[in-house]
Amino acid sequence: MSNPAHRTTEGNTEGNTEFGRKPFKRSRSHFADRVTADGRDGWPVEAGRYRLVVSRACPWASRALVSRRLLGLEDALPVAVADPIQDDRSWRFTLDPDGRDPVLGIRFLSEAYDARETDYPGGVSVPAIVDVPSGKLVTNDFQRITLDLATQWTALHRSGAPDLYPEALRGEIDEVMEGVYRDVNNGVYRAGFATRQSEYEDAYRDVFRRLDLVSERLADRRYLVGDTITEADIRLFTTLVRFDAVYHGHFKCNRSKLAEDRVLWAYTRDLYQTPGFGDTVDFDHIKRHYYKVHTGINPTGIVPLGPDLSGFLSPHHREELGGRPFGDGTPPGPVPRGEEIPAAGLP
Template sequence: MADDQYSTKGAYVSGGAEFTRDTNYIPTRITRDGRDGYPVEAGRYRLIAARACPWANRTLIVRRLLGLEDAISLGLCGPTHDVRSWTFDLDPGGVDPVLGYERLQQAYFARFPDYPKGITVPALVDIPTKAVVTNDYPQITLDFSTEWVEHHRAGAPDLYPEPLRDEIDAVSKRVFTEVNNGVYRCGFAGSQEAYDSAYDRLFTALDWLSDRLADQRYLVGDTITEADVRLFTTLARFDAVYHGHFKCNRQKLAEMPVLWAYARDLFQTPGFGDTTDFTQIKRHYYVVHTDINPTQIVPNGPDLSNWLTSHGREQLGGRPFGDGTPPGPPQPAEVVPAEDWVPVG
């Protein structure tokens, strides 16, 4: 790990306090009309992500489902970081080959020299200036769907269909507040009271989702939408990390029949499981969060091979890609190693 002065110890849990996420991100958008100074342009921008991060994993899924790999290049940070920044330690020499940076922090400082907030993934970087454009992860995936249409692959699904946007937004809001962020409120709670409240809210929402998905294959409509992408990345991490590390332990995902089948259905859909790296996920949470795992020991379990077992959700109908088609295989440079994808405990 990093030197003590850059340790993440004390960075996540505040004694006696409820965990509160800072949701103020760089609001700049990349749009067709370029109104913020950054027009849609194939090859101009680089998506910086980390497979370990659920917020970044969303962008990897949507980019792949829509076929934006040739239009938006990808830089991947390693699963661990210090208090300063995510780093490019997966690349030769620890340097991103396009930006020439060792740390994502450098792209933030290229635009905002005194940037005072956390250096987060995902981030879109303007390659000509090597400066960050935005780290507003909820908007990034929506803009991939709506602003980058001319660069979508043939057969790309509509992940944000206009007639369903109000419902997608409403479902996504509850999923974020109660589930995506709810697991963090449990894990980073600074008091028993804060933890108890977060725990109750989380499982109330998971029960609501179980009821909603009992008779329908997807969260909104009969196809995969943005709402499913947002829920999936939390479910994929639930048994590997959140159940134990974050004390979200009323049940494992594998003990919630509807959500477990739903998650496996998505995992086995091209674009979801093949962007998931369980090894990096576990290493990130257990090594970086020294507040709650000071030994930094990464557990060997659970056995994750059951993600490939039959889910039976086809009987509910639905058309995963609507009138579109599945994406082809991942680009060779972006393939998750098999032992990281469905490792056997």
């Protein structure tokens, strides 16, 4: 049996995130097979064959939810939503009738991991793609999944889908994403799960140094790279949208709130109000997961009532900077039935 302390993770996290006794480390994805157009790893792109398992609480899984919506892959890649509250057996499907995913027939995501590799000792993370016919995990490579959705699943994209990873801009996109991942996406976790003061302070400084750089970059441009939404914006958004609700207090990233940075707050509101972004955000799942699961950081399990989230719907005026959110494409259609989040997760 795998070590329970390593069974409940998001985005490939190592260390005891429940009790916070080990230095934080994010591991590489153990299952890094790819679902590709040519099936080079034995997993060809095929509509309806795979199931995307996510938690709406997890920023890494939220990337996949945004990409899937923008590209119109909802029918081609059905989604399974795990309960934001875990137990020591990993992400569980207690939101579904009888506590089982209705397609995979399993109670815990770990069962798909075990079907792929018996007694796998690592973390059970989301996002994960599972092969429905075999019930086996295909990949938990959170860094690669969204890039492949953008570049390998093109035959199944909706008409008008944006190019989220344009070839001419990939070098710049990769460079921006590398800094954002290291210092912001992962930096808030390094701060939140630090076990020594020096580790925390180093991570804290990295987070705000990078946020200041990003704010400066976005002061006169609507999006991070080019004049359209790209993968870089998706990856930054999923951390920023959680910042004031979770990372500012829970992870001690409290130099300033997102809402106190004029540029980043407007940028986040702009994306939140763009179809495909805010309609995938569930603040109830986000807050309950972080404050109830991370008992080493919040031993009482009390979930804060704040902050006031209504500001996400206030005018942002970022359209004055120009830019074309979907390039030559169009916005995604309505949220599929059954995937709606009441009031986009706002009170």
